[in-house]
Amino acid sequence: MSRSFQTGRIAIMQSEILIIGAGLAGAFAAECLAKSGHSVLIVEARDRVGGRGFTRGFANQAPLLEYGGSWITPWHARMRAACGRHGIGLIPTIQVGARAWHDGNGLRKDGPVAVAERSGYERAMAIVADDAKRLKAGFDHDRAGAPLLSVTLAEYLARHDIGMPARSQIMAWWTISGSGDPAAVSAGEFLASCGYIDGTPEGMMQALSHTLSPGISVLVDRMIAASGAKLQLGFPVARLEEGTEYVRVTARDGRFLEARAAIAALPVNVLGDIDFGGLLTPVQLATAQRGHDGRAVKLWVRLRNFAPGTLVTGGLRGLQWLFAPYAAEAGCVLAVGFGLDDGSWRPDRHTDMAAAVARLAPEAELVGWDWHDWCADPFARGTWLSAPARGADLSPATWCRTGRLAFATSDLAPDAAGWYEGAMSSGEAAAQAILDLL
Numbered sequence: 221m222s223r224s225f226q227t228g229r230i231a232i233m234q235s236e237i238l239i240i241g242a243g244l245a246g247a248f249a250a251e252c253l254a255k256s257g258h259s260v261l262i263v264e265a266r267d268r269v270g271g272r273g274f275t276r277g278f279a280n281q282a283p284l285l286e287y288g289g290s291w292i293t294p295w296h297a298r299m300r301a302a303c304g305r306h307g308i309g310l311i312p313t314i315q316v317g318a319r320a321w322h323d324g325n326g327l328r329k330d331g332p333v334a335v336a337e338r339s340g341y342e343r344a345m346a347i348v349a350d351d352a353k354r355l356k357a358g359f360d361h362d363r364a365g366a367p368l369l370s371v372t373l374a375e376y377l378a379r380h381d382i383g384m385p386a387r388s389q390i391m392a393w394w395t396i397s398g399s400g401d402p403a404a405v406s407a408g409e410f411l412a413s414c415g416y417i418d419g420t421p422e423g424m425m426q427a428l429s430h431t432l433s434p435g436i437s438v439l440v441d442r443m444i445a446a447s448g449a450k451l452q453l454g455f456p457v458a459r460l461e462e463g464t465e466y467v468r469v470t471a472r473d474g475r476f477l478e479a480r481a482a483i484a485a486l487p488v489n490v491l492g493d494i495d496f497g498g499l500l501t502p503v504q505l506a507t508a509q510r511g512h513d514g515r516a517v518k519l520w521v522r523l524r525n526f527a528p529g530t531l532v533t534g535g536l537r538g539l540q541w542l543f544a545p546y547a548a549e550a551g552c553v554l555a556v557g558f559g560l561d562d563g564s565w566r567p568d569r570h571t572d573m574a575a576a577v578a579r580l581a582p583e584a585e586l587v588g589w590d591w592h593d594w595c596a597d598p599f600a601r602g603t604w605l606s607a608p609a610r611g612a613d614l615s616p617a618t619w620c621r622t623g624r625l626a627f628a629t630s631d632l633a634p635d636a637a638g639w640y641e642g643a644m645s646s647g648e649a650a651a652q653a654i655l656d657l658l
């Protein structure tokens with residue numbers, strides 16, 4: 221080591237490698253660095269670890285629920301291995317039992333569409349399935365040569381003149397895939413999710429195979445403890461600078477730390493809040509300012525008279541996806557719901573929630589609900605990765621190491637981007653980039 225590292229204003233721990241952000245990407249980067257012998261310090265803005273993984277009680281009481289990410293798929297190998305390593309159980313997702321669809325006009329229990337509109341609906345879903353399979357096979361255009369990735373969902377729906385019942389279902393599944401403004405986000409976000417299983421939106425249910433017990437927050441906590449890294453909570457980074465042999469990281473209150481290298485394990489949507497000096501390339505800077513478009517609303521709804529396993533989708537506004545994944549407790553179920561944060565409804569307003577439940581589950585009684593507002597959260601500024609069709613470069617190649625700084629986040633992952641698994645793949649890649657440097 222050629223220089224001693226400084227800490228400023230308030231003396232805190234010294235380290236050779238700084239990881240900024242104690243989400244899953246930062247925690248796995250720390251685990252990957254553990255055997256290298258380098259000292260690692262993780263700094264985190266919040267007073268908790270886990271980031272967009274956030275396990276807490278419903279209305280801060282039992283039971284524990286996931287307010288950020290919940291599900292892993294059957295093929296998320298890093299996540300499954302980490303759960304095994306750290307004693308985290310995997311709970312299989314309950315099978316879908318009762319099914320209802322809102323076709324844009326009303327709720328149906330006999331299928332997603334009236335008989336008279338069935339052929340248009342089936343034509344639309346066949347197009348989706350074909351395009352989803354082509355995307356999965358590596359094509360970025362459809363059979364007619366039209367693009368699938370650089371087109372927004374709104375353009376895609378208009379291209380195929382998709383009618384209301386199919387649109388109602390596509391928009392419902394959009395809330396758990398594309399999850400942002402359909403006029404800005406790539407249709408590829410939806411098609412890629414349809415392609416996980418059989419090309420249909422409904423197939424997404426089979427991908428959401430397991431949740432974690434007791435939860436993602438406990439997993440991240442155990443990963444950091446096992447890595448041996450030091451952890452400093454309450455350190456919101458405001459500035460990053462690079463010297464010839466060190467990186468300096470300064471908090472909003474002026475405290476600073478220096479290390480030989482750093483990993484920014486931060487959501488893309490907060491990068492624009494940090495002063496990187498001249499560290500970012502023009503493309504990185506433009507993307508940091510633009511961000512991704514993930515603006516989902518996820519909430520937990522306590523309902524009476526709603527059977528476990530029931531799935532309701534559709535409605536075109538507000539809450540559009542509602543599923544009860546657990547057995548009933550004391551006559552009620554906790555259902556997970558998704559919509560978009562698009563200004564058309566207020567999930568914190570009782571009238572909006574009561575209207576949503578009346579629309580999707582008229583026989584059920586709304587007992588309560590709880591959620592975390594990720595879009596208003598200053599250390600997330602959005603939900604999971606939802607790539608704009610144009611104007612942002614989120615490719616891992618663009619975000620590989622610059623100087624002494626590497627980037628890790630699920631939003632920029634080399635594989636499984638947007639998922640927990642992607643956070644891990646990005647943490648692994650960033651740790652390797654820093655080890656190559658040192």
Ligand SMILES: Cc1cc2nc3c(=O)[nH]c(=O)nc-3n(C[C@H](O)[C@H](O)[C@H](O)COP(=O)(O)OP(=O)(O)OC[C@H]3O[C@@H](n4cnc5c(N)ncnc54)[C@H](O)[C@@H]3O)c2cc1C
Pocket residue numbers: 240241242243244245246263264265266269270271272273287288289290291292455456457458485486487490494516517518594598599600602603604605628629630631638639640641643
């Ligand atoms: C509602 C919701 C549902 C989701 N559903 C799923 C799902 O079912 N399955 C799935 O696999 N994924 C899901 N995801 C996505 C998954 O949660 C994320 O991909 C993953 O948690 C991202 O991890 P990360 O480490 O890249 O980022 P984060 O978890 O965001 O971690 C970044 C960390 O950086 C910290 N930070 C931010 N700014 C600063 C700063 N200035 N200084 C210091 N620290 C800072 C943050 O506080 C945070 O702890 C969901 C996400 C949300 C929000």
